[in-house]
Amino acid sequence: MITLKKMIPVALGVALFGSVLAGCSTEKGLNGEQSTAPQVDKKFKLSYLNQNYDKTVKDSYAIKYVENKFNVEIEQLPRSKDNYKEELLLKVASGEIPDVWVDLGFPEYEKLVNQGAVAEIPQELIEKNAPNYWAWLKKHLGDDPLKLYKREGKNYSMPIIQTLGPDRTVVGLRKDWLDNVGITKSPETLEEFEDALRKFRNNDPDKNGKKDTYGWTGQAVGVKDIFSPVFGAFGVFPGTFTDKDGKIVRGEIEPGAKQALTILNKWYKEELLDPEFVLNKGQNVDDKIISSKAGIVTASWYQFITKAAFFDGKYYDKLRANVPAANWVLTAGPKGPDGQQGTVQLNPIASSGGQFGKHMENDKEKMAKYLQVADATAFDAETFENIVYGEKGKTYNKGEKGDYKYLPPFDKEEEQIKFGIGQQYTFLGKSFNDYDFQTPYMTLNELMSLRKASEHIGKGKYDIMQPIAIAAYNENVDALDQMTLKYYIDMITGQRPVSDFDKYVEEWKKAGGSKVMAEAQKKYEENFKK
Structure with missing residues (x-):
């Protein structure tokens, strides 16, 4: 069973914005190969699906900061809060495949990989262009953090882990x-x-x-x-x-x-x-x-x-x-x-992470740029502060105790939205929440004891x-869950006697449940008992 290791802050101060594409050298290329060809620093257009699109503004401070720092053009696109999965799968099915997306479940991940809609993401590419992200993954998932995401030996995901999940x-x-x-x-x-x-x-x-x-x-x-x-x-x-x-x-x-x-x-x-x-x-x-x-x-x-x-x-x-x-x-x-x-509770591996569309497989330079931006926006203090807090002395100040506080009128959310700063600016890496790194930005000094007294109460x-593909489960889960909901609600509300529980269990097993449990046991032994 995967367990979370003790959270340790990732070292900061790494210069993340230097382009890996500029100059002429014999250093290793994007995939680790030796390259002597001159490379030109291209200006890429990076597009992101944002579920808080309604709180973003065009030419926002956060977007302009990222564009200037990384020599890119940023496009934020609306992402549905209610039907995201269905809309994304429909886009892919119609051939309108986004550059990048996050937070699909593992059944959908499995489906898209099998359909050939997802680009392979070489481990070396992640290590080179997102070193802080890679270190964070290894701290929490061990030395082979891509293990559960690989299919036929190839990796198609940027894992997203919810370190708060197991006791949230x-x-x-x-x-x-x-x-x-x-x-x-x-x-x-x-x-x-x-x-x-x-x-x-x-x-x-x-x-x-x-x-x-x-x-x-x-x-x-x-x-x-x-x-x-x-x-x-x-x-x-x-x-x-x-x-x-x-x-x-x-x-x-x-x-x-x-x-x-x-x-x-x-x-x-x-x-x-x-x-x-x-x-x-x-x-x-x-x-x-x-x-x-x-x-x-x-x-x-x-x-x-x-x-x-x-x-x-x-x-x-x-x-x-x-x-x-x-x-x-x-x-x-x-x-x-x-x-x-x-x-x-919530499995720390709560989703299939982030994926690139298949077309990105032929554009490793652009993929590398996405990774660089993701790494900086999630793990670099200067970048994070500019995106979330804006301009020091104008929109925020840092207090004597190290607290970050918005200055009026930017202490009001509507003013932050107008200026174009805040947690709503998603550059993929915003999903990589290192809460140790983010602590100074999230918790006022005088409230630290309150947070610490509250955050590890949960059990379960x-x-x-x-994260494991169980074909029988994916085929039967909707019917089994609907059966369970109907029986449970009826037994709680008195529409059925609780004595019908044994009848429910038998029906659940006959409706595919026994097959599900047999395959789950097999997958459990293959993935967790070796």
Whole structure:
């Protein structure tokens, strides 16, 4: 099983913007071959798909900085937030293949590689043109970081790793609500959670004189979404492949899932759960938390602390705009009868990374330029500061404690957007998040202790087979997941008795599940037990 090594800051100060293409020499070329031919520094046009395109402006400060530093022309193109995968696959199928893209799942990666739509990216090209990125990969994935991305011995990916993934997700409980209903000890066990849920529903925790609050809200968009910490209390993680005593198991069909469904059915019947969890999408959950309609939610730890401490903070900053005294207590989830707890976490290899279109295979010089820009925008302090913060003394200053602070009026997002700076400027490498490197830019000095107290609370397991191609799974996953969602929702809401769980497991196996598990075990042994 791939494990993350201890995060160590990547050394900075490397001069990344010198062209590898200029001059006449006998040094190794882009692929490591000896070359004596004179090379001309070409001006390439680099195009990027940007999911925050609506927050970018033409001729922005960030774009002009990158263009000037690397002698390139930058084009930002809109990337759909909702249908990105489908739109990209349609473009490729129609022959409109982008230069570069990121964040497709492994099934789509496998498909595009097999179709011949993806360019090979030689390891030597990455090492030469993105040395800091390469060092970061090796620190976290080991000496062969491309192992899981290679097909027939060739690499087609620039891996993207989410180093926060394995302990990112936590359970947040409204601390001010606990105080209001007289609970002085943070809930730990299932029984203590149930007590809090009951009082959040019945004891007017928001003090508005109405019975209009629920204990726990969530969603049922995917199998992993359905109150995962309750399943974690019984040591199971639906929607994931995990290892148990040398065998691959699937959480949704494990016996512990039946115990979790029994608890959730009880809570639902007592109106302790948000009854709209079946219909909720992410925005619905956000709205209910920010408007104080529910007091418990599962989310990333950084949603529950201020954005000035790390990255987002929506369940803290936006909530406190409505309720100034609002606060959160964070936990890994309720402990079950055997002391187990946790929730479905994120595999650090969360996607297939970044790929180049097949046509780029014949333009290694341009591919090298993309890699140089990616390396600098993710790992070079000067480049990062100019893209995100802009012009020192005009848009930001660095305080005595080393904090980076926007100067008015650029402390307002709309002014940052007008000037053309911010995290929304994606030059591929923005996906290579080295959070040690980014710490001074993300966390105010006085909030460092808050961040450190919050960031490693999460427990649980992630899908270890996510990067591995399992043909039977890809063929059957949609039908199996729809079956699971239907059974789970019906058992929680009382449309079916929980005793139907055993019937569900048998149907799941007959509908392709047994074939999936057999192939998953084989792939597990091939990739993780050698």
